[in-house]
Amino acid sequence: MGNLIRVLTRDLDSSGCNFFLDFEHAQPSEAERATFEKVKQVLEEGQEILEELQMYKGAGEEIRQAIQRPTVERLQQRAWAAVLPLVTKLHTFYDFSQKLESALCLLLDVFACAEAPPTQQLEQKQALAQQFAHILHFTLRFDELKMTTPAIQNDFSYYRRTISRMKINKLTGESQNEVDNELANRMSLFYACSTPMLKTLSDATDRFVSENPDVPLENTTDCLRTMASVCKVMLETPEYRSRFSSEETVLFCLRVMVGVIILFDHVHPHGAFIKTSNIDIKGCIRLLKEQSPNSVEGLLNALRYTTKHLNDETTPKQIKNMLQPN
Structure with a gap:
């Protein structure tokens, strides 16, 4: 995903710090290995999830014919047969979101x-920092694909309408539905969100903070703030950016930067957009807007619609204006 990158950043105590953040070759120490292996399994499954989502075609034609000719039983059965395996996939995606949440909390x-x-944590535990970055990269990539695949909600809506009708008519069929009404309700809430994986991680970070009152909130927010700064410096410094092997590495860093900003905004009492957050939000937005619009529109939308404090009165008008859709 990326080359060995030398990162120049500043710690919260304003002391300079040089270190390498290796997105490709970092190896865990023995102390990190147990956590690393657990997260690795989730990330490997995540690659399979993305491949499945990229190939998702939907059952739009079968559903359209079934709706247009509701009395033709053959078309109803054909649509149902087409939708069932797709709902199984959607169930797998939903279940994976819970695994991703657990990996993030680890x-x-x-x-x-x-x-x-x-900064010292990132430098000394680069293998785990790399995994943290890959979780965020997966999350933003999944949500980008989901937003450009309207068939997901169309298929699931048809499934829910059909099982409701089957229940009313007491026609349960020969096989049991894998996704019952209770699970379908939870999945519906998940897919109704424009960025479901990001919301999952935001909620998980909120819970981590609330369920660990003995851990200072600053520990979590400082970690997120530093990761955002690291990504920004990598992207805006020609010396470092020239070492990227491809534009995909640029997108990787952009996704991670946006992801940690959103997580920070959800857990910090006053959010990421105020000056005292010590995140250069204006600089981050400018970096996004310097990229090809087609590649970053989903990331800009994530900042617009999945952050918690953007519309607060304390958010500078300039930042709100910078994030206005064109």
């Missing part, structure tokens, strides 16, 4: 519960 526990400052 890493937050490592970084937020440590006594060392966040």
Whole structure:
């Protein structure tokens, strides 16, 4: 995903710090290995999830014919047969969101519960920092694909209408539905969100903070703030950016930067957009807007619609204006 990158950033105590953040070759120490292996399994499954989502075609034609000719039983059965395996996939995606949440909490526990400052944490535990970045990269990539695949909600809406009608008519069929009404309700809420994976991680970070009152909130927010700064410096410094092997590495860093900003905005009492957050939001937005619009529109939308504090009165008007849709 990326080359060995030398990162120049500044810690929260304003002391300079040089270190390498390796997105490709970082290896875990023995102390990190147990956590690393658990998260690795989730990330590997995540690649399969993305491949499945990229190939998702939907059952639009079968559904359209079934709706247009509701009395033709053959068309109803054909649509039902087409939708069932797709709902199974959607169920798999939903279940994976819970695994991703658990993986994120494992890493937050490592970084937020440590006594060392966040820059030192990232430098010394690069393999886990790499995994944290890949979780965010997966999350933003999944949500980008989901937003450009309207068939997902169309298929699931048809499924829910059909099982409701089957229940009313007491026609349960020969096989049991894998997704019952209770699960279907939870999945419906998940897919109704424009960025479901990002909301899952935001909610998980909120819960991590609330369920660990003995861990100072600053530990979590400082970690997120530092990761955002690291990504920004990598992107805006020609010396470092020239080492990227491809534009995909640029997108990787952009997704991670946006992801940690959103998580920060959800857990910090006053959010990421105020000056005292110590995140250069204006610089981050400018970086996004310097890229090809087609590649970053989903990331800009994530900042517009999935952050918690953008519309607060304390958010500078310039930032709100910068994030206005064109």
